[in-house]
Amino acid sequence: MGSILFKNVDKVFGNPAAGVKALDNINLEIADREFVAIVGPSGCGKTTCLRMVAGFEAATAGIISVSGKTVTEPGPDRAVVFQQFALFPWKTVRENIDLGLRNKNLPQAERDGLIADVLKLMNLESHANAFPHQLSGGMQQRVAIARAYVLDPDVLLMDEPFGALDAQTRVVMQEELVRLARVNPRTVLFITHAVEEAVYLADRVAVMTRRPGRIKEILDIRSIRQSENWDKHQKIEDVMDLESFVHLRTQIWKSLREEKGSQGV
Amino acid sequence: MNSAPLTFRETIAWGILGVVVFLGIWTLLSAFGIVPRQFLPTPLDVATRFVTLLTSPFAGATLPQHLASSFQRYAYGVLLAAIIGVPLGLLMGWFRLLDDIVTPIFDGLRFIAPIAWVPFAALWFGTGIGGPIMIIFAGAFPPCLINAYRGARFVEPRLIEAARMLGTSNTRTIMEILLPAAVPSIVAGLRVSAGLGWQSLVGAELIVAAAGVGFMMVQAQGNVQTATVMTGMVAIGIVGMLIDILLRQGESWLRRRRGLEA
Amino acid sequence: MIGRRGWIGLGTVMALLALWFLLTTLTGLVTGARFPSPAEFWLSLTQISGRGYAGGQLFSHALHSLKLVIMGFTVAIATGVPLGLWMGWNRKVEAAINPVFLVIRPIPPLAWIPLAILWLGLGDAAKIMVIWFSAFVPSVINTFAGVRNIDRPMIEAASMLGTPRWRMVTEVIAPAASPLIFTGLRLSLQASWTTLVAAELVGALVGVGFVLNMAQQDIYPGMILVGMVTVGILGWATTLVLSAAERRALAWNIAARD
Numbered sequence A: 001m002g003s004i005l006f007k008n009v010d011k012v013f014g015n016p017a018a019g020v021k022a023l024d025n026i027n028l029e030i031a032d033r034e035f036v037a038i039v040g041p042s043g044c045g046k047t048t049c050l051r052m053v054a055g056f057e058a059a060t061a062g063i064i065s066v067s068g069k070t071v072t073e074p075g076p077d078r079a080v081v082f083q084q085f086a087l088f089p090w091k092t093v094r095e096n097i098d099l100g101l102r103n104k105n106l107p108q109a110e111r112d113g114l115i116a117d118v119l120k121l122m123n124l125e126s127h128a129n130a131f132p133h134q135l136s137g138g139m140q141q142r143v144a145i146a147r148a149y150v151l152d153p154d155v156l157l158m159d160e161p162f163g164a165l166d167a168q169t170r171v172v173m174q175e176e177l178v179r180l181a182r183v184n185p186r187t188v189l190f191i192t193h194a195v196e197e198a199v200y201l202a203d204r205v206a207v208m209t210r211r212p213g214r215i216k217e218i219l220d221i222r223s224i225r226q227s228e229n230w231d232k233h234q235k236i237e238d239v240m241d242l243e244s245f246v247h248l249r250t251q252i253w254k255s256l257r258e259e260k261g262s263q264g265v
Numbered sequence B: 001m002n003s004a005p006l007t008f009r010e011t012i013a014w015g016i017l018g019v020v021v022f023l024g025i026w027t028l029l030s031a032f033g034i035v036p037r038q039f040l041p042t043p044l045d046v047a048t049r050f051v052t053l054l055t056s057p058f059a060g061a062t063l064p065q066h067l068a069s070s071f072q073r074y075a076y077g078v079l080l081a082a083i084i085g086v087p088l089g090l091l092m093g094w095f096r097l098l099d100d101i102v103t104p105i106f107d108g109l110r111f112i113a114p115i116a117w118v119p120f121a122a123l124w125f126g127t128g129i130g131g132p133i134m135i136i137f138a139g140a141f142p143p144c145l146i147n148a149y150r151g152a153r154f155v156e157p158r159l160i161e162a163a164r165m166l167g168t169s170n171t172r173t174i175m176e177i178l179l180p181a182a183v184p185s186i187v188a189g190l191r192v193s194a195g196l197g198w199q200s201l202v203g204a205e206l207i208v209a210a211a212g213v214g215f216m217m218v219q220a221q222g223n224v225q226t227a228t229v230m231t232g233m234v235a236i237g238i239v240g241m242l243i244d245i246l247l248r249q250g251e252s253w254l255r256r257r258r259g260l261e262a
Numbered sequence C: 001m002i003g004r005r006g007w008i009g010l011g012t013v014m015a016l017l018a019l020w021f022l023l024t025t026l027t028g029l030v031t032g033a034r035f036p037s038p039a040e041f042w043l044s045l046t047q048i049s050g051r052g053y054a055g056g057q058l059f060s061h062a063l064h065s066l067k068l069v070i071m072g073f074t075v076a077i078a079t080g081v082p083l084g085l086w087m088g089w090n091r092k093v094e095a096a097i098n099p100v101f102l103v104i105r106p107i108p109p110l111a112w113i114p115l116a117i118l119w120l121g122l123g124d125a126a127k128i129m130v131i132w133f134s135a136f137v138p139s140v141i142n143t144f145a146g147v148r149n150i151d152r153p154m155i156e157a158a159s160m161l162g163t164p165r166w167r168m169v170t171e172v173i174a175p176a177a178s179p180l181i182f183t184g185l186r187l188s189l190q191a192s193w194t195t196l197v198a199a200e201l202v203g204a205l206v207g208v209g210f211v212l213n214m215a216q217q218d219i220y221p222g223m224i225l226v227g228m229v230t231v232g233i234l235g236w237a238t239t240l241v242l243s244a245a246e247r248r249a250l251a252w253n254i255a256a257r258d
Helices: A045-053 A093-103 A108-121 A139-150 A167-183 A195-201 A222-227 A235-240 A243-264 B010-029 B044-054 B064-095 B096-110 B113-153 B157-166 B169-205 B213-222 B226-257 C004-027 C038-049 C056-087 C092-103 C109-120 C124-148 C152-160 C165-202 C208-217 C221-249 C251-257
Strands: A006-012 A022-030 A037-041 A061-066 A077-082 A155-159 A187-191 A204-208 A216-220
Touching: A006 A045, A022 A045, A022 A216, A037 A195, A045 A061, A045 A155, A045 A187, A061 A243, A077 A108, A077 A139, A077 C152, A093 A108, A093 A139, A093 C165, A108 A139, A108 B157, A139 A167, A139 C004, A167 A195, A167 A235, A195 A243, A204 A243, A204 C221, A216 A222, A216 A243, A235 A243, A243 B169, B010 B044, B010 B226, B010 C092, B044 B064, B044 B226, B064 B113, B064 B169, B064 B213, B064 B226, B096 C004, B113 B169, B113 C004, B113 C165, B113 C208, B157 B169, B169 B213, B169 B226, B169 C056, B169 C109, B213 B226, B213 C109, B226 C109, C038 C056, C038 C221, C056 C092, C056 C124, C056 C165, C056 C221, C092 C124, C109 C124, C109 C165, C124 C165, C152 C165, C165 C208, C165 C221, C208 C221, C221 C251
Parallel strands: A037 A187, A037 A204, A077 A155, A155 A187
Antiparallel strands: A006 A022, A006 A061, A204 A216
């Protein structure tokens, strides 16, 4: 398991002296097994935050570390779930999941066991030998989550993972992710622009300003979820009807709307 | 990809390195006699030969004269391909029956390399100007036809429906809707045709012609004048490149005018 | 089932054959010195299949040409595809090779023929060299374009899974680029046949192009037609094999596009 730390992180695209400043002095600490969602107006740099943790992009200033180790390049200790799934279309479901395990040089028997477990966990058993294009969007994203989960990463990075799904599938996936997160808690950094999704899933929600992105406020959801006992409700719509949920949602909406207002939209 | 895009300066530096290594190896191979200089002249030898041939004749003409006679055949061949290929393609795109009749013939001939027409071309039109023109035609014709066909066949059906709704006649629909709508595709086809025609020209001149750059190269090959052969290659390359640049410019000008690209 | 298209196609072919017979045999409007009649074509075919022509039977000429194309094509893709992958993967390699390519690319493949003959004579080596040069360029360019067109997340997904360099090339880059690689291979194959026929027409001792060359010199239209038909059939058959390979290799892609 692991933790994520952003310390005084700046990101400038292009020439450091004259480029576009995307992120300004980001400070955020995500504890072990904590689920943190970042919401913000589009173009605020929330995805860039995730990509820097993943090692796809370097910070212009400041430090990003995972479990105390400074991030320098991508690696299987920080598994990413992409919005567009990014499955390998020429590999079957099983082969997609297997690639990361093979890269760890695990013996065949151990890999088979791990794959069987994760297929069961994600309800994918009957599709193990299907190719991605034979699956629906929701199923494809399950495979992508399975591919990340099976590596037992320190942290899980999810970049608008349900953004490409239709509304109904999205709800099912959200409920499933909550189930996973409660049964098998992980350190998760979750990027989204959907406020309900963030409040429903996360322990804490960080709200970002428009560009250059700063963290405007961080709301504690977990304490309210526990005191109001959200988890006794099975369905997402029941949770969304609770007064405590509505209150939090409205608070974030207002915060975001101020951002849009200041943009003159 | 693997690394971030290079800066302009880095691109130039690596580019110069590539060219220097290429020319360096070439020069080393010939200057130090690793390959006999008669068979692999140095880059400088070729450049010198190129300049000489600009004014002094080889195989009956100077290089510009050879180029002129090549270009004349080439222009006739490509023009002929465009004049026949484009209208036929448009009509095939419009009349299903014509499409169904011509396509199997075309599919049958498609796999015969254009250059294989050389013997018949020589037999029917001689080795002077007619034969080579037919071979260039054989190379340049297919893209003209195919692109005009595609342009007309896959024209936005709503445009046709709109014209029909306005009571436009068949002929007028072809001239005023189909043709303009197919123009970008036709022009792209002409560019490909021009390139293939230039290739076929070289082939034709190597085999049957009695003048032109290809003929000059064959003569030089017979006399083991490698520098002259290479001069011919360079000249052919330069002209081919110029044709391509010119047509690309024309194509992008047209696309800009149509608002197809920024 | 033969559809409307098929029937019309069949009708067209029959009509053309009838026209051929009509013009050459029944009316004699086209004389044998210009284009052979069906009977003359048949006679030429039996001659070259049996007694032989231009130093061999049709089968051995065709086999020899086919062998050269396969060899030249194989050498070209074995060098061109890896170079394209490398250029696509490494921007420095691209920057270094691009200018050299820019100079060599406009030279039509056929223009290498005199040089190849000068260097290697009229034998097989010269043919393989020109086929290599002509088929090399399309496979490099298309492979390169294929690598450059790979969706970024695909590469990022593989790198976050800790995929080592070599496995990245064989299991991610190459398959992701394979649709365009195959486009390149098809163009390469076409270029191979064109170049070989031209090279054999310019100078050879055996092969389909040599049959064409001899028939031209003997003013033997029947044999010219036999040669052309052979060239067409060989080109068609090799394209068919390549298409089958493509369908097999890209089954995931073809289904995904539907």
